[in-house]
Amino acid sequence: MIFHRLKVGFHRLGSPPTFHKLCRILSPWLWAGFVACTAIGLYQALYVVPPDYQQGDSFRILYIHVPAAWQAMAGYVIMAILAAIALVWRIRTVEIMTMAAAPVGAAFTALCLATGSLWGKPMWGTWWAWDARLTSMLVLLFIYLGIMGLYAAFEDRRKGARVACILVLVGLVNIPLIHFSVEWWTTLHQGSTINLFGESKMHPSMLPPLIWMAxxxxxxFGGALLDRSRNDLVDQDRRKRWIRDVIGEEA
Amino acid sequence: MIPDLDYAFYVWTSYGLFALVMAWQFLQPRLRRRQILAELREERALRTGGYDDANS
Structure with a gap:
């Protein structure tokens, strides 16, 4: 019974008016949650957590850098799952979501690289090193940009989305490379400090702001993804009747 | 009060970049939506022959 309802709900999401309505309703809540969690996270990160005994206050960059890095990778995995669904079931709304995830993921990757540089300069004495972790993260940014470029290169949006979805799946190979780069190769970047399934090397007092920011x-990511998907859907369906009905009042 | 002045530039620049990226991710879709709605308004005006521009 529950499975059947989930199946029906999943198929309903393929309907553009239903998807548009879902985006409109969910997005403000996601953004509100983001503001609330960020406020708590930033307060703790800047005012509650004490300075690190070795890195001093510069370690506070971690509360931006690490959530951005996690989201850059998690965003890609979400995008790859959406791409697989889009390719197998040919659901247009999922194709739109896949393509809308790329610029948001690229923004997180760029933020991760920039804050990593800003952390590297005072700690390592250099803005950049061609080590495995940093380079694989840069490759992730190029993959994101490549997906966006490939999608934009096609006049037929659906065809562009399908081709870009294949690139998304090919690029997925880079995610384990990023994750294990600090174990497989000798890197300037430190090894993983936080272990979800074991003991973390980070002091527990430093964890709460990281969790809030993550x-x-x-x-x-969810809010921005739905906002962008909604726009792309309206843009693609601008000649269709349901758009006139749905946004007639706004337009 | 934090951060220590030695690290202030690096820390605040990171937090500033975070604020900029988040603000852009929030604003860009809204600006795009406004643009799409303006285009739809224009298309409707061309179709119906009437143009009721609230900004004029």
């Missing part, structure tokens, strides 16, 4: 960026 939740915040996840909610923000």
């Amino acid at each position: 939740i915040a960026v996840k909610l923000m």
